[in-house]
Amino acid sequence: MDLSAINWLTLLASLMVAATPILLAGIGELVVEKSGVLNLGVEGMMITGAICGFAAAYNTQSAFVGFAAAAAGGAALSMIFGLMTQVLMSNQVATGLALTLFGLGFSALLGQSYIGIKGIEVSAVPLGPLADIPVLGPVLFQHDAVVYVAIALVASVWAFLKFTRAGLTLRAVGENHDAAHALGYKVVLIRLAAIGFGGACAGLGGAYLSLVRVPQWTEGMTAGAGWIALALVVFASWRPWRVLIGAYLFGGITVLQLNLQAAGAKIPVEYLSMSPYVITIIVLVVMSSGRGRAALAAPAALGRVFHKSG
Amino acid sequence: MxxxxxxxxxxxxxxxxxxxxxxxxxxxxxxxxxxxxxxxxxxxxxxxxxxxxxxxxxxxxxxxxxxxxxxxxxxxxxxxxxxxxxxxxxxxxxxxxxxxxxxxxxxxxxxxxxxxxxxxxxxxxxxxxxxxxxxxxxxxxxxxxxxxxxxxxxxxxxxxxxxxxxxxxxxxxxxxxxxxxxxxxxxxxxxxxxxxxxxxxxxxxxxxxxxxxxxxxxxxxxxxxxxxxxxxxGTALHRPERDITPPGAPVLEVMNLTLPPASAFGTALKDVSLTVRSGEVFGIGGVAGNGQDELMAALSGERRTDHAAICLDGAGIGALPPRDRRALGICSAPEERLGHAAAPDMSLTQNAMLTGAERRELTRGGFLNWGKSREFAEEVIERFDVRTPGPEEAARALSGGNLQKFVVGREILQSPRVLIVNQPTWGVDAAAAAAIRQALLDLAAGGAAVLVISQDLDELMEIATSFAALNAGRLSEPHPMTELSLDDIGLMLGGMGAETGETAA
The missing domain is CATH 3.40.50.300 (P-loop containing nucleotide triphosphate hydrolases)
Structure with a gap:
């Protein structure tokens, strides 16, 4: 193995790109879980976003339209989940899993005529002199807009949850839906809004894969990124900035293992490929074993069905 | 106006x-x-x-x-x-x-x-x-x-x-x-x-x-x-009647029980000693969070202690789990009705099985006898006037007072030698509370030792023969209830001993 073959600057730069899909999906799921809903359908919403985004962008040759379509597609799929769990009060875990399976199949159906087509070019944001700074420039300032949008989204979610009345209401609903209802807050509506936001974010994350990272459409191309995003929320103890840190950590591992493969590491490729998922499992085990610390940070009403009575 | x-x-x-x-x-x-x-x-x-x-x-x-x-x-x-x-x-x-x-x-x-x-x-x-x-x-x-x-x-x-x-x-x-x-x-x-x-x-x-x-x-x-x-x-209210019978031999004894708190928010029990005699209702008062839950857990067997710290008829039982204690005749009903004393989503028949299996012999060769359990649940419902459509109703569906009657009744009908209850009438209406208190008194009159932990002083004054107060995990010296004034009790709750000599007159 020749470690010197790895270009560490490129690696750091591609880390931000690799992290963006799970960052987007993760921050969306964080909002959903903060409202007390556990949506395990992130993977399904991501891949639906990936194909919606790819198809729309290809047909209009506009990246913006592509991302908008991806967000709409993810949100639309999440509304199926919202209808099932919030209105019909189905079990959230089962519905979420079904949503993932449905999304995988549905996206394959939609994407049949797009297989093998080269996607459109998404250019970097011209940041002028910033992009020319040595070292920092290529790592931080030569990316496309979505990378920065994702970071801005983390900041907005953090500020929203911490400083706004609506954010406080959302946390309250996730903490104790019965009390929130008794105070006159519309639990179901608030949760539907959160679910929709989560779906749109997951859709964006998926489209980032099919429009920027890869960029083309293949079936099942999210390859478990949705599950990593779910783990990310737990890893982050439901705090927005930690989602960012976690996403870069996982992004780093993903990029590193690719680079190690390219550098001809003497480890079978399969082990390298599975490393992000293994790390996900290890992180979850460690977080959950720490005498319920992760459980303490979790919204108290997470995953519980709200039944309006009286 | x-x-x-x-x-x-x-x-x-x-x-x-x-x-x-x-x-x-x-x-x-x-x-x-x-x-x-x-x-x-x-x-x-x-x-x-x-x-x-x-x-x-x-x-x-x-x-x-x-x-x-x-x-x-x-x-x-x-x-x-x-x-x-x-x-x-x-x-x-x-x-x-x-x-x-x-x-x-x-x-x-x-x-x-x-x-x-x-x-x-x-x-x-x-x-x-x-x-x-x-x-x-x-x-x-x-x-x-x-x-x-x-x-x-x-x-x-x-x-x-x-x-x-x-x-x-x-x-x-x-x-x-x-x-x-x-x-x-x-x-x-x-x-x-x-x-x-x-x-x-x-x-x-x-x-x-x-x-x-x-x-x-x-x-x-x-x-x-x-x-x-x-x-x-809507009807004349039945007030609990108490026959003052001289207490018999000590049944349950706790000696110098010291127990660290179970959680960061818990209270440590410090050097708790008490004796409950046959035919006696021993009341333990105190403000919430002074060790009631911990004492309850130690006595019921949810938490094990030093084997000799808790004795039944002079034999140590401190290390025995709840099942073994039930088999020996120590039944208990904890404070939290839903989730602790009863499983909310299980039916009354199933809840009857949960604590009644040993003493009412609801199992045979490891298999559950649901028919017998149902009969037991029906007996509790009838004897304690639990208002519910039937024994197949989920515990959650009962009102607080009715479920409390069921939970306490379920223990009493196992004819325990020692009954330990925490907050037996919490959130229960007057009629149901009176019925539960009467049942506790009847049980004591039948020779059982009854230990009532309660934050309701009126209740303790009504039914207890002896009274002690828990304060920050320490139990005060017990006194006969009749010798205590409300002021004495207040002092005991605050952690000071009652000067019964002066006030008894």
Whole structure:
């Protein structure tokens, strides 16, 4: 193995790109879980976003339209989940899993005529002199807009949850839906809004894969990124900035293992490929074993069905 | 003087039950108005209607002379109606200020709000730190959060749903002082409770509900508690009778029991010693959080102790698990009905099996005999007048009082040698409480040793033969109940010994 073959600057730069899909999906799921809903359908919403985004962008040759379509597609799929769990009060875990399976199949159906087509070019944001700074420039300032949008989204979610009345209401609903209802807050509506936001974010994350990272459409191309995003929320103890840190950590591992493969590491490729998922499992085990610390940070009403009575 | 609030012919029906039927009453300005009734009499539905959580099928309300029909709590709040809930509507992971803000229509900026909370809480003698997390607060402090939340909105009508059920006597005094002060400032209060003495001490008028209908109005200051209770229940109330029998031989002994707390928020038991004799009702009083749960866990076997620290008939049992203790005749009913004493989503038959399997021999060769369990559940339901459609009903579906009767009855019918109960009548209406207390006395009269842990002093004074107080994990010296005055008990609760020699005279 020749470690010197790895270009560490490129690696750091591609880390931000690799992290963006799970960052987007993760921050969306964080909002959903903060409202007390556990949506395990992130993977399904991501891949639906990936194909919606790819198809729309290809047909209009506009990246913006592509991302908008991806967000709409993810949100639309999440509304199926919202209808099932919030209105019909189905079990959230089962519905979420079904949503993932449905999304995988549905996206394959939609994407049949797009297989093998080269996607459109998404250019970097011209940041002028910033992009020319040595070292920092290529790592931080030569990316496309979505990378920065994702970071801005983390900041907005953090500020929203911490400083706004609506954010406080959302946390309250996730903490104790019965009390929130008794105070006159519309639990179901608030949760539907959160679910929709989560779906749109997951859709964006998926489209980032099919429009920027890869960029083309293949079936099942999210390859478990949705599950990593779910783990990310737990890893982050439901705090927005930690989602960012976690996403870069996982992004780093993903990029590193690719680079190690390219550098001809003497480890079978399969082990390298599975490393992000293994790390996900290890992180979850460690977080959950720490005498319920992760459980303490979790919204108290997470995953519980709200039944309006009286 | 025209009334501040009036209800006229309010009716609300749910499938199969009429919660309120033609309910009319008035609340004057600056009046503390009691709403009395047993569990299930329709009090909750009525106050939810006033607060905009429930829409009445017919009937109307007025507030300040104007028609009042709040479509949602928000509208009620902005009209000047505030409510302190029975089960606190608080968010444990949020801090005090955030909780207060959630209950207000237009909360000021966080910093200004925190200051207002400090000011108002100091002004009303309810000290509260706006930045503490609610999950760390005691029950009394949590109630303060709710009250402050209401007060910050300058309500004209304050609804309090069973506010004292979780409070210590001292906290009740503080609460009453606050309420009287609000009254003097012209705020009307609708006070819901079934603690009759409280209502007589505090309220200016009372409306009594039974099965959804108004069955009486009175001035509680001029009626006796007995009259009120009989109006509420509809029949003459049976007061527990106590035969003073000399206690027999010691049955349950605890010697120098010391136990570290189970969790970071728990209380350590320090050097607790007590003896419960056959035929005796041993009452343990104390403010919540002074080690009651820990003592209960140690005695029931949920937590193991030094084998010799707890003895039954002189033999150590401290290291035995609950099942083995049940087999020896030590039955227990913990405080929390749903989730601890009973599994909420399981039927009464299944719940009967859970603790009755050993002593009632509901199993054979490791297989469950559901038929026998069902018979046992039916026996409990019949003997303890548990009002439920049948033994297949889920525990969750029973009202608090009925489930409590079931939980206590289930233990008593196992004919225990020692029965340990924690808060046997918490949140239970007068009739059911009287029935449970009578059953405990009957059990003791039959020769069992009964240990009652309770925060309700009236209850302990009514049924206990001996009394000791828990304070910060230490148990006071026990005294015969008849020799204690209320002052003595207060001192014991505060951690000081009672000077029985002087007061017994």
């Amino acid at each position: 025209s009334p501040l609030f009036s209800a006229n012919g309010l009716t609300k029906a749910y499938p199969g039950v009429i919660a309120n039927e033609d309910v009319s009453f008035e609340i004057g300005t600056g009046e503390i108005h009691a709403l009395l009734g047993e569990n299930g009499a329709g009090k909750s539905t009525l106050v939810k209607t006033i607060y905009g959580l429930v829409k009445p099928d017919s009937g109307e309300m007025t507030l300040n002379g104007a028609p009042f029909a709040p479509p949602e709590p928000r509208a009620a709040r902005s009209a000047g109606v505030a409510m302190v809930f029975q089960h606190f509507s608080l968010f444990e992971a949020l801090d005090v200020a955030e909780n207060v803000a959630l209950g207000m229509e237009n909360p000021p900026k966080p910093r200004a709000l925190a200051q207002r909370i400090s000011e108002v809480s100091a002004a009303y003698g309810l000290p509260l730190d706006p930045h503490r997390t609610v999950g760390d607060l005691s029950a009394g402090e949590r109630q303060r959060v709710e009250i402050i939340r209401c007060l910050l909105q300058d309500p004209r009508l304050l609804i309090m749903d069973e506010p004292t059920s979780v409070l210590t006597p001292q906290e009740v005094d503080t609460l009453f002082a606050t309420l009287n002060r609000l009254k003097s400032e012209g705020t009307s209060i609708l006070y819901i409770s079934h603690k009759l003495e409280e209502i007589r001490a505090l309220c200016d008028a009372a409306t009594i509900l039974r099965r959804g209908k108004v069955v009486g109005r009175c001035d509680p200051r001029e009626s006796s508690a007995r009259e009120l209770a009989e109006m509420m229940v």
